[in-house]
Amino acid sequence: MSDTTPQAAPTRADWHARAAALQLDGRLWIDGRRCDAADGRSFTKRSPGADHPLPPIARGAEADIDRAVRSARAAFDDGRWRLQSPARRKAVLVEWSRRVLAAAEELALIETIDMGKPIARSLAADVPGTARTLAWYGEAVDKIYDEVAPTAADALALITREPLGVVGAIVPWNYPLLMSAWKLGPALAAGNSVVLKPSERSPFSAMRLAELALEAGLPPGVLNVVPGYGHEAGEALALHMDVDGIGFTGSTRIGKRMFGYAGQSNLKRMFTELGGKSAVLVFPGSDVEGAAAAVAGTLFYNQGESCNAPSRVLVHRSLADQFVQALVAQTAHYQPGDPLDPQAGMGALVDAAHADSVLAFIDGARAAGARCAVGGQRVADAPSACYVAPTVFDQVEPGMGIATEEVFGPVASVLRFDTEAQALALANDSPYGLQAGVWSRDLSQAHRVARGLRAGTVHVNQYNDDDITVPFGGMKQSGNGRDKSLHAFDKYTELKTTWLRIDPA
Numbered sequence: 001m002s003d004t005t006p007q008a009a010p011t012r013a014d015w016h017a018r019a020a021a022l023q024l025d026g027r028l029w030i031d032g033r034r035c036d037a038a039d040g041r042s043f044t045k046r047s048p049g050a051d052h053p054l055p056p057i058a059r060g061a062e063a064d065i066d067r068a069v070r071s072a073r074a075a076f077d078d079g080r081w082r083l084q085s086p087a088r089r090k091a092v093l094v095e096w097s098r099r100v101l102a103a104a105e106e107l108a109l110i111e112t113i114d115m116g117k118p119i120a121r122s123l124a125a126d127v128p129g130t131a132r133t134l135a136w137y138g139e140a141v142d143k144i145y146d147e148v149a150p151t152a153a154d155a156l157a158l159i160t161r162e163p164l165g166v167v168g169a170i171v172p173w174n175y176p177l178l179m180s181a182w183k184l185g186p187a188l189a190a191g192n193s194v195v196l197k198p199s200e201r202s203p204f205s206a207m208r209l210a211e212l213a214l215e216a217g218l219p220p221g222v223l224n225v226v227p228g229y230g231h232e233a234g235e236a237l238a239l240h241m242d243v244d245g246i247g248f249t250g251s252t253r254i255g256k257r258m259f260g261y262a263g264q265s266n267l268k269r270m271f272t273e274l275g276g277k278s279a280v281l282v283f284p285g286s287d288v289e290g291a292a293a294a295v296a297g298t299l300f301y302n303q304g305e306s307c308n309a310p311s312r313v314l315v316h317r318s319l320a321d322q323f324v325q326a327l328v329a330q331t332a333h334y335q336p337g338d339p340l341d342p343q344a345g346m347g348a349l350v351d352a353a354h355a356d357s358v359l360a361f362i363d364g365a366r367a368a369g370a371r372c373a374v375g376g377q378r379v380a381d382a383p384s385a386c387y388v389a390p391t392v393f394d395q396v397e398p399g400m401g402i403a404t405e406e407v408f409g410p411v412a413s414v415l416r417f418d419t420e421a422q423a424l425a426l427a428n429d430s431p432y433g434l435q436a437g438v439w440s441r442d443l444s445q446a447h448r449v450a451r452g453l454r455a456g457t458v459h460v461n462q463y464n465d466d467d468i469t470v471p472f473g474g475m476k477q478s479g480n481g482r483d484k485s486l487h488a489f490d491k492y493t494e495l496k497t498t499w500l501r502i503d504p505a
């Protein structure tokens with residue numbers, strides 16, 4: 001007889017007990033094995049939620065990157081993965097996805113302990129999103145056909161896609177598993193070998209993800225993971241002469257350097273997913289409460305540490321007071337709490353240095369004359385210095401730092417406008433172009449404004465909806481190329497033409 005008693009959801013105490021029992025392993029993953037850095041060096045970081053040190057992390061550097069690239073190159077050249085049929089690669093990726101879901105609680109815990117996001121979000125979004133990404137690219141790869149060009153009768157011209165070779169994936173700390181999966185899914189499905197460099201601020205889940213890949217049948221050497229600092233491991237990967245392409249997600253500042261590394265080395269393909277300062281435009285007649293809830297739902301999600309956070313809200317002057325009131329009311333749902341508490345509305349920022357930088361933007365906004373409607377401070381009596389209250393600034397002017405720079409924290413800026421043309425000009429007056437949102441019940445206005453916005457994604461009358469089926473990426477200094485959807489294969493494949501002459505009989 002099977003036990004059908006429903007399992008109670010884990011409580012905060014349960015999660016703390018599991019966290020105490022968790023074995024974190026910060027060693028490198030090369031050739032299907034754990035190992036230490038070649039020079040034996042390591043570094044440590046603290047868990048932001050509780051401010052306790054985590055186990056040592058191997059400090060990967062040039063020699064380790066070289067070893068990982070050589071392992072990936074050997075795997076690529078002997079075809080142990082690249083030459084497997086698409087159907088076989090699909091089976092491995094689908095099995096990997098299944099194993100990610102089977103390890104959901106462990107992976108969610110690693111993510112939460114490492115970078116401070118609420119356990120409920122890690123479990124409901126980051127882990128299933130990672131699993132879905134891996135399965136989706138696996139499922140896609142045996143359904144994509146190549147092309148035959150419309151040549152004359154004396155020729156057959158085949159246009160085929162080939163994997164790039166060895167791909168370097170360099171990812172940030174805000175969604176460690178998911179950002180890795182957005183690179184690994186399409187790159188591995190296409191038959192490449194990959195060297196993954198996770199952020200020094202949240203490295204633990206990447207190595208665990210790679211272990212699960214091996215268990216699912218990915219041959220050793222096809223995926224190697226080298227944790228370490230950006231200026232050491234990251235730079236060595238980007239400069240490596242035997243890396244064919246890089247998928248980079250991170251800040252615009254480092255993204256600019258990445259193109260320099262490509263130029264200084266072997267002109268490797270360089271694709272970047274960078275920062276944002278996304279604007280939401282709220283027009284008269286629209287659902288103000290709905291707009292405030294959607295802005296809060298994305299901006300305060302993940303402690304504001306999201307590239308697509310709608311941190312600039314441009315509201316028609318006639319609605320602005322009502323909107324600010326509604327957004328302030330929303331902050332009640334996003335009060336920071338222990339990330340291991342399943343009820344926490346928001347977690348801790350990734351570390352104290354980042355919290356300091358967010359607070360410096362807040363101080364700057366006050367000094368510049370913006371009005372802090374709610375929040376605006378570090379949470380007193382919290383277990384660490386990483387908790388910042390959800391914050392709304394009203395009466396923000398376009399030139400203020402808080403309106404132009406990526407804060408990457410739970411801070412909203414509300415600006416007022418009078419006309420549609422002024423709103424569009426304000427929204428587009430940014431070096432970034434990642435995402436934007438429009439709230440309008442006027443169909444023509446919604447389309448007109450959506451067309452006018454220079455952003456990779458424009459949300460209309462919602463901001464939170466998303467799916468692996470649509471491309472994700474930015475215009476202008478928010479990057480080039482796209483993650484997600486079938487378009488991501490463009491980054492990890494080369495087009496080849498094979499022209500055959502057909503002789504007459």
Ligand code: NAD
Binds near residue numbers: 172197307
């Ligand atoms: P970051 O640029 O500081 O670091 C990103 C990665 O690059 C890390 O792994 C880091 O170690 C590495 N790195 C740093 N210096 C390097 C160097 N000189 N050479 C090679 N690698 C180097 O960014 P971050 O603080 O980790 O992440 C936050 C940023 O990421 C924000 O700007 C955010 O908007 C952006 N982001 C963008 C997207 C997107 O899809 N557009 C998604 C998530 C995050």
